[in-house]
Amino acid sequence: MLFTLKKFVGGLLMPLPFLLIVMGLALILLWFTRWQKSGKTLFTLSWLALLLISLQPVADRLLLPLEKQYATYQGNDQVDYIVVLGGGYTFNPNWAPSANLFANSLPRVTEGIRLYRAHPNAKMVFTGSAGPNSQSSAKTAAQVAESLGVPAEDIIALEQPKDTVEEAAAVATLVGDKPFLLVTSASHLPRAIKFFTTKGLHPIPAPANQLAITTPLHSWERTIPAAAYLGHSERAWYETLGLLWQKLTGNKNDE
Secondary structure: OHHHHHHHHHHHOOHHHHHHHHHHHHHHHHHHOOOHHHHHHHHHHHHHHHHHOOOHHHHHHHHHHHHOOOOOOOOOOOOOEEEEOOOOEOOOOOOOHHHHEOOOOHHHHHHHHHHHHHOOOOEEEEEOOOOOOOOOHHHHHHHHHHHOOOOHHHEEEEOOOOOHHHHHHHHHHHHOOOEEEEEEEOOOHHHHHHHHHHOOOEEEEEEEOOOOOOOOOOHHHHHOOOHHHHHHHHHHHHHHHHHHHHHHHOOOOOO
16 A cells, blocks of 8 residues: 555656646636736746756756666676566557567666676576566566577566565575676666665666667757657656655665
């Protein structure tokens, strides 16, 4: 119950729902009260904020400080495990396996497979519980890896963890004090590393799913608002809130 409440409240604090709530309050002021100036000011500010965080230069400037903390892994450390953290997913058995993984999940799995090819003696470990679906996130990601050529005997699915704290605890039981590659979204990795090292583990950071664009773009791609860039801002805000909560709770709870 507490986990569901945390996710619900956290969802409302994301930029789009939060700004829509503010706009709704502004419309109430404009339509049903005499506070016309306050309503106009509130609506204008929330509309302007939504516009700005939907622009590529703003969104990616917010996200880049999180993503650039760890470079793409190109090392050759001897590891027995490649741990791929769970992300958003659904499960429809009639779909292609990869279609069940949301945008933040599939790049984690494919980066994990790339690293597996470079470390063929390692085991791939997928984490994540079932939630409302009939199949867990871990098992769904494992099926994608298997469909892309990873042998079933080299795959371990940890299907109980609901968040990063629980993922760290489950991985600790499996790997002990051995170093391992930790694969998750680049923006999530700074927070994940803290949770895992707090458990006394020795993760080697392996970022995936980098989103903040630093390469050249067409002028219209930089000046026209887009849902994709709003998503980048949302990712930056989500992880910033998570880091603040992590600091307040001393790494004991996930966001």
